[in-house]
Amino acid sequence: MSENIKPVTIKDVAKELGIHHVTVSRALRNTGSLKAETRELIKKTANELGYKPNRLARNFRNKKSDVLAVVVPDLRPYFFSKYISDFIEVAQKEGYSVMIFQSSEKADLEKEIIDSLIGYRVMGVVASVAKDTVHENHFDVLKQEQIPYVFFDRAPEQTKASQILVNNFQGAYDAVTAMLKSGKKRIAYISTNYEHKIFQDRLLGYKQALKDNGLPYLEELVVKGGFFMKDGFDVTKTLMALKEKPDGILAVRDEIGIGAIKYLKENGIRIPEDVAVIGFDNDPMGVACEPELTTVDQSVPSMVEGTFDLLLRQIKNNSLNFEKKLIEPKIIFRGSV
Amino acid sequence: MSENIKPVTIKDVAKELGIHHVTVSRALRNTGSLKAETRELIKKTANELGYKPNRLARNFRNKKSDVLAVVVPDLRPYFFSKYISDFIEVAQKEGYSVMIFQSSEKADLEKEIIDSLIGYRVMGVVASVAKDTVHENHFDVLKQEQIPYVFFDRAPEQTKASQILVNNFQGAYDAVTAMLKSGKKRIAYISTNYEHKIFQDRLLGYKQALKDNGLPYLEELVVKGGFFMKDGFDVTKTLMALKEKPDGILAVRDEIGIGAIKYLKENGIRIPEDVAVIGFDNDPMGVACEPELTTVDQSVPSMVEGTFDLLLRQIKNNSLNFEKKLIEPKIIFRGSV
DNA sequence: GTGAAAGCGCTAACAT
DNA sequence: ATGTTAGCGCTTTCAC
Numbered sequence: 001m002s003e004n005i006k007p008v009t010i011k012d013v014a015k016e017l018g019i020h021h022v023t024v025s026r027a028l029r030n031t032g033s034l035k036a037e038t039r040e041l042i043k044k045t046a047n048e049l050g051y052k053p054n055r056l057a058r059n060f061r062n063k064k065s066d067v068l069a070v071v072v073p074d075l076r077p078y079f080f081s082k083y084i085s086d087f088i089e090v091a092q093k094e095g096y097s098v099m100i101f102q103s104s105e106k107a108d109l110e111k112e113i114i115d116s117l118i119g120y121r122v123m124g125v126v127a128s129v130a131k132d133t134v135h136e137n138h139f140d141v142l143k144q145e146q147i148p149y150v151f152f153d154r155a156p157e158q159t160k161a162s163q164i165l166v167n168n169f170q171g172a173y174d175a176v177t178a179m180l181k182s183g184k185k186r187i188a189y190i191s192t193n194y195e196h197k198i199f200q201d202r203l204l205g206y207k208q209a210l211k212d213n214g215l216p217y218l219e220e221l222v223v224k225g226g227f228f229m230k231d232g233f234d235v236t237k238t239l240m241a242l243k244e245k246p247d248g249i250l251a252v253r254d255e256i257g258i259g260a261i262k263y264l265k266e267n268g269i270r271i272p273e274d275v276a277v278i279g280f281d282n283d284p285m286g287v288a289c290e291p292e293l294t295t296v297d298q299s300v301p302s303m304v305e306g307t308f309d310l311l312l313r314q315i316k317n318n319s320l321n322f323e324k325k326l327i328e329p330k331i332i333f334r335g336s337v
Numbered sequence: 338m339s340e341n342i343k344p345v346t347i348k349d350v351a352k353e354l355g356i357h358h359v360t361v362s363r364a365l366r367n368t369g370s371l372k373a374e375t376r377e378l379i380k381k382t383a384n385e386l387g388y389k390p391n392r393l394a395r396n397f398r399n400k401k402s403d404v405l406a407v408v409v410p411d412l413r414p415y416f417f418s419k420y421i422s423d424f425i426e427v428a429q430k431e432g433y434s435v436m437i438f439q440s441s442e443k444a445d446l447e448k449e450i451i452d453s454l455i456g457y458r459v460m461g462v463v464a465s466v467a468k469d470t471v472h473e474n475h476f477d478v479l480k481q482e483q484i485p486y487v488f489f490d491r492a493p494e495q496t497k498a499s500q501i502l503v504n505n506f507q508g509a510y511d512a513v514t515a516m517l518k519s520g521k522k523r524i525a526y527i528s529t530n531y532e533h534k535i536f537q538d539r540l541l542g543y544k545q546a547l548k549d550n551g552l553p554y555l556e557e558l559v560v561k562g563g564f565f566m567k568d569g570f571d572v573t574k575t576l577m578a579l580k581e582k583p584d585g586i587l588a589v590r591d592e593i594g595i596g597a598i599k600y601l602k603e604n605g606i607r608i609p610e611d612v613a614v615i616g617f618d619n620d621p622m623g624v625a626c627e628p629e630l631t632t633v634d635q636s637v638p639s640m641v642e643g644t645f646d647l648l649l650r651q652i653k654n655n656s657l658n659f660e661k662k663l664i665e666p667k668i669i670f671r672g673s674v
Numbered sequence: 675g676t677g678a679a680a681g682c683g684c685t686a687a688c689a690t
Numbered sequence: 691a692t693g694t695t696a697g698c699g700c701t702t703t704c705a706c
Contacts, residue, residue, distance in 0.1 A: 005483055009699060020677050025701060034675055050481070055456035057699035060397040061682055067436075075422040078413075085412035088439050092446075097453065099404075100437045102425050109429075116434065119392035144387070146342055229624065258625045265627065287566065288595045288625040290602065346683060357693050362685060371691055394683035398698055 008051040016045055028053070059121070068096045068311070069117045071127040073105045073154075077227075077255070078283040079298065080128070083152065086304040087126065094308070096123065105131040111138045118145050124311045125149035129156055134195045148314035148321075150307050153298075154196045162310040164303055164325040168198045171296040171329035172205030172250060175278040178294075179248040180213050182337055184276055188221040188239050188246035190232060190256055202252055202280070221246055225256070232259020240267065247275055248337075254279035254286045257293050261336065277336040291335030302327050345388040353382055365390070396458070405433045405648070406454045408464040410442045410491075414564075414592075415620040416635065417465070420489065423641040424463065431645070433460065442468040448475045455482050461648045462486040466493055471532045485651035485658075487644050490635075491533045499647040501640055501662040505535045508633040508666035509542030509587060512615040515631075516585040517550050519674055521613055525558040525576050525583035527569060527593055539589055539617070558583055562593070569596020577604065584612055585674075591616035591623045594630050598673065614673040628672030639664050 010028070014021035019042075026032035027042035059065040068091050072080045084100060091098045099122065103110040107130050117125060118141065125142055127149065133156050142149045143160065151163040176187055189206045191199050207217050220242060225231040232251060236259065239246055251257035257279030264275055271277060271291055279286060279295045286293030306325045314321050347365070351358035356379075363369035364379035396402040405428055409417045421437060428435045436459065440447040444467050454462060455478065462479055464486065470493050479486045480497065488500040513524050526543045528536050544554050557579060562568035569588060573596065576583055588594035594616030601612055608614060608628055616623060616632045623630030643662045651658050 005481075007482065011699080021699090022678080022701075023676060025699095026676090029701085031701095032675085038675080052452060052455045052482075054397075054458070054699055055453075056393070056397040056400075056402060056458050058701080060391075060393040060684090060698090061700045061702090063393075063682070065393060075412075075425065076415075076418050081413050081418035084437075085439065088412065088437060089441065092438070092450075097436055097438070097457070099434055100421075100425060101434070102422065102429070104426065113429075115389060116392075118389045120434070121391070121393050144342075145344065145389075229621070255621075262625075262627075284566070284592075285622045285625045288599075288622045290599075290627055348683080358683090359685075359694080360692060362683095363692090366685085368685095369691085375691080391683055395685080397682090397700090398684045398686090400698070 007054065008046075008049045009054065010046075010051070013042065013046045013049055013051055016049065017042065064121050064123060066096055067099055067120060067122045069099045069101065069120070069122045069125045071101045071103060071110065071113055071117075071125065071129075073103050073128065073130050075100065075102055077253075077281075078285065079153070079281045079300070082300045083304060086300055087307065090304055090308055094312070103130040107132040107136055107138070114138060114141060118142070118147065122147065123315055126307055126311065127151055128153045129196070131194050143320060146320065148311055150310045152303060152307055154198060157197060160322050162314070162321050162323045162325075164306045164310060164327065165198060166296075166298040166303070166329045167326045168201035168329070169205035169208070171280065171298075171331075172202040173209045174205075174329070174331055175250050175296055176206050176209035176248075177213070178331060178333075178337055179250070179276045179278065180209070180215075182272070182276060184248035185215070186218075186221065186244065186246045187215075187248040187250060188223065190235050190239075190249060190251045190260065191222070191224050192227050192231075192252060192256075193224045194227075199252055202250075206250060227253065227255070229255045229259040229262070232256035233263045234259075236260040236263040240264070240269070245275075249275060249277045251277065251279045254281045254283035254293055254295055257295070257336075258285060258289050261289055261291075261293065272335070272337050278331070282332055286334065294334045294337045295332050297330045297332050299327055299330065344391065345383075345386045346391065347383075347388070350379065350383045350386055350388055353386065354379065400458065401460060402458050403433055404436055404457060404459045406436045406438065406457070406459045406462045408438045408440060408447065408450055408454075408462065408466075410440050410465065410467050412437065412439055414590075415622065416490070416618045416637070419637045420641060423637055424644065427641055427645055431649070440467040444469040444473055444475070451475060451478060455479070455484065459484065460652055463644055463648065464488055465490040466533070468531050480657060483657065485648055487647045489640060489644055491535060494534060497659050499651070499658050499660045499662075501643045501647060501664065502535060503635040503640070503666045504663045505538035505666070506542040506545070508617065508635075508668075509539040510546045511542075511666070511668055512587050512633055513543050513546035513585075514550070515668060515670075515674055516587070516613045516615065517546070517552075519609070519613060521585035522552070523555075523558065523581065523583045524552075524585040524587060525560065527572050527576075527586060527588045527597065528559070528561050529564050529568075529589060529593075530561045531564075536589055543587060564590065564592070566592045566596040566599070569593035570600045571596075573597040573600040577601070577606070582612075586612060586614045588614065588616045591618045591620035591630055591632055594632070594673075595622060595626050598626055598628075598630065609672070609674050615668070619669055623671065631671045631674040632669050634667045634669050636664055636667065
């Protein structure tokens with residue numbers, strides 16, 4: 001059990017110099033008017049004494065923290081870890097710290113997290129919602145509390161907050177079109193059983209591309225499964241058991257697409273000659289497999305940039321927005337088409 | 338510009354009920370002695386009024402936050418994102434919030450981060466250090482400030498803090514032994530140019546395994562490169578240009594190992610018949626490639642559990658420890674050996 | 675250019 | 691079982 005050392009405060013610095021602590025405060029924050037030499041002396045002394053501003057006190061006094069919060073279902077999928085990594089980098093540069101919360105795809109945990117966030121008086125919230133947060137509206141309390149927030153990727157359906165998404169319709173449309181152009185005629189679509197708009201939009205893009213190319217929409221070619229590689233593997237098995245097999249697969253996630261590739265290869269089906277595959281996310285995992293996976297890239301850096309634009313504007317204007325940004329996706333062609 | 342709404346405080350709740358705010362505080366925290374019915378009434382009222390405890394005030398008053406900080410070089414590598422994901426999950430369960438910081442492998446940024454952390458009066462810090470933080474000691478201020486901290490995976494060399502690592506020596510030793518057992522005779526070793534002990538230990542394990550099997554240590558088979566897939570690819574090219582080529586490769590990261598596999602396959606070299614490959618980290622990417630990559634698993638869940646053990650003990654005893662924990666690694670055999 | 679006073683929302687310690 | 695007092699470290703406002 002060690003004795004408790006008291007951190008150095010501005011009063012300690014003030015006492016050391018025989019001046020008032022408010023003067024120290026002013027000096028350290030570069031506000032007010034004081035003699036340049038006093039300011040320098042104070043800074044030097046503060047430094048020597050090992051003064052570290054108490055942000056708890058400062059934030060409390062200012063009634064706001066310099067913290068941004070990010071809420072995601074799960075940190076591990078590459079799309080999220082890449083997004084958060086980029087987000088933190090920008091945030092640190094802008095002088096914010098970042099708290100990360102995981103909902104583990106559970107709406108009720110998400111709710112608790114939001115309450116907690118409000119308690120911390122975070123300056124802004126960025127969220128991608130849980131599996132079941134589709135018709136829920138537990139984010140609305142943030143609006144009541146005047147805390148700016150932005151959804152990225154996944155948003156509740158009826159939200160009245162700003163959001164930033166990839167043009168998922170276009171991404172799917174382009175992916176299907178690409179396979180059609182390479183001569184494919186029966187494109188299957190593998191989705192998750194999540195009901196977020198982003199997945200619906202991808203389905204719509206898929207349908208529209210078929211339609212615009214005079215192809216029928218066939219229920220049997222549209223299947224749903226889980227979120228991971230194994231799920232893609234299983235669901236592809238179902239697809240390839242069809243009497244009339246697909247010759248192309250669009251998967252809503254790269255991991256699912258890789259699962260598809262694994263099934264196809266294990267069963268001697270050539271890619272892309274027999275079946276082409278395209279995924280979503282530009283996960284580096286897609287480069288590990290063979291053939292490398294063609295993918296719809298969501299341009300995470302632009303997405304983060306857009307998020308900050310939406311968020312900081314609200315913070316700086318002290319007002320909440322309801323704005324929607326669309327990022328145009330880009331297909332990265334590799335070996336699977 | 339919207340008007341500013343004042344958050345509900347305990348005083349508001351108190352006024353509503355015509356009682357003292359301290360009573361409200363006690364009721365809400367389940368401390369002190371008060372009539373059960375008063376307590377319930379207060380809680381109900383607080384809820385109705387939409388009271389959210391101001392953690393800024395509470396933490397300030399208590400001179401400590403309920404925040405744990407994690408500092409990593411980069412969030413994206415699977416090992417880190419998995420670790421942090423697990424860490425946050427446990428932290429949330431224990432009632433802590435988590436701030437994440439990225440050093441981007443830069444020691445000076447790390448230094449700034451630490452100062453910032455101290456300002457937040459975080460309860461504890463968990464860190465894996467930057468590329469250049471080998472002989473540096475900028476984490477020592479945490480000790481001065483009496484903030485418990487634990488290193489995981491990468492630690493500064495002369496640190497006087499608790500740390501948790503995989504037994505890297507053993508992991509490498511076992512990996513080499515496994516290849517030798519499968520009949521390999523010339524095992525190469527691909528590392529990064531980072532100088533952390535974990536990489537040195539892996540090299541020692543590699544050397545010892547050779548020695549124990551009567552094999553010579555050959556400088557030409559030990560190469561260094563970058564951190565990523567591309568680097569593994571490039572360095573393998575060098576290795577395979579040797580007059581006497583290796584028939585086994587131990588890579589210090591799965592991504593590097595996958596780069597090796599990609600080079601080998603592109604050049605018609607069979608895996609594992611001609612060359613076996615083993616990586617470190619149990620990155621799911623290793624399942625995407627073909628053959629699937631055999632890997633040394635670091636058991637992230639045990640590592641997180643161990644971290645919390647080391648950290649919470651210090652927090653609860655209000656004392657700093659200097660303890661070292663080793664997790665035993667486990668080889669996960671897949672197709673590349 | 676500097677000092678003094680006041681208060682943010684909360685809780686520990688001491689009343690009653 | 692409840693109330694009163696005081697103060698955490700900082701910054702805004704007003705005074706000199």
